[in-house]
Amino acid sequence: MKFQQTYRPQHGGYVSEFTSFINGYQRQHPDMEKGQQQGWYLLWDKHVDFDELEREQKADVPLKPGSYYYE
Template sequence: MFKNTKYVSDFTQFMQGYLHEHPDVARGQVEGRALLWDKSPINLDERSRNTQSAVAQKPYPYQPE
């Protein structure tokens, strides 16, 4: 209900101090996110060609005919 904006936990104080002393950590986090999560924009024409050129797979490929 009421929010105490003056309280800062010990962990938050530690992390703020650590990140202030080691700015390279924040840069590493941004680089890691870009490497693993951020994707390049989708080329819709290429996506459409890939979808149209896909070969349909049989429901159970290991069943001999």
């Protein structure tokens, strides 16, 4: 994916120093986006077994009012 500055209406073409830095960094490191996607998949895209989740929730023992986990 090519990173390019887009026209922002009512901003008079102003580009902040940070945006300029990020755009330059992305041009110099084209593999950055692939690394971001790999990080996303590593942390967020997980397979969820809903049957196992339901079994775990049913196996929980309810606490008595006013009690703590570790007594």
